[in-house]
Amino acid sequence: MPDFGTWSEQKMEAQMGLLLRTGVLASCAIMFAGAVLYLLRNGSERVSYAAFQGEPASLRNISGILREARLGGARGLIQVGVLVMIATPVMRVVFAVFGFARQKQWRFVLISLIVLGLLAFGLFGSK
């Protein structure tokens, strides 16, 4: 049985934890900035989500969302925060690929790459 040592494993987990926390905080900060703009501009509008219309095309994909946010759109800016939130667990899997590679656990490098492929399919491959 190979012994990979508890230390390196715990260190990897600790770094993953830090990565996740940073991602959540960054996402919340961006969403908060968007929320302030959104409620200042649209706070007094009437809203109803009872009928499903779906988001406009510009808020459905990465390039559209980034364009909206650059143009100063509040909903676009919140959606950038949403993207960062979705990317946070994805980054953890990317991190695991490198972490397992450093530990030379090639089987788990492959497993992490498969998970990453599935996540990428959800983000880019689906319609």
Place this chain on the structure above:
Amino acid sequence: MNNALFSAALCAGSLVAGFVGSLTGLGGGVVIVPLLTIAFGVDMRYAIGASLISVIATSSGAASAYVREGFSNVRVGMLLEIATSLGALTGAAVAAYVPTAGLAILLGLVLLSSALMPGHIEEHKAPEPPDPDSLGVKWNLNSSFPGPHGMIPYNVRRVPLGFGIMGIAGLLSGLLGIGSGAVKVLAMDLAMKLPFKVSATTSNFMIGVTAAASAGVYLHRGYIDPGLAMPVTFGVVAGSYIGAKLLARAHVKQLRTLFRVVVLALGVEMIYNGVKGRV
């Protein structure tokens, strides 16, 4: 209702859900969709989109606290994430063809079963003997976790069964926008015989990845509205943070019973609405 008021009310409602969810250990994610549809009249598809984002937020936020304690098993988690991600992508794809009434009934059934699930799976069970034929040994999945007197080693059992149950957990998560943490704990605790703390923390770790898999699909489909995702995420994150801080001191038994009753009632209401076609 005007937008500012609506956002504030939604944030407050989500805060309570996140607070009680983390305090009772039952998770707040499962009640977000019924809260949005029943109390706020939100279409189920928008509710699923907003719920998914808040599920990623709480999982990632809480996971960072757990991993520092060295409880979760990253290798087991990553292997099972293949099953949950596949399930989640399938669920999100299938959801497009299921009428919202069907989704409401399914969510109602999930709510009923999580309300009726035994609250405390035995926390101090004896360590399982190693099973030399299992993948646990061959793939180096066995590990150890910090106990009161140093590290306690444990073995992983029945990996294929756990993998299968995880696929179902992912499917439910992708269909309904929930974390399905309860099913994940079931797979790791009961099927794979992992120690309770290891399965709870590893499952929490996995919830974010599972939700991220279907969140991409729902984003493309226009289900994720920034005006809903924002207040729900803020509320749930703040609520679960406060809940986790209070957890050490609170007497949660009565609260857990109360929350079960609420979850049960929401389940009945979702099924009723689904049958009546009012979703």
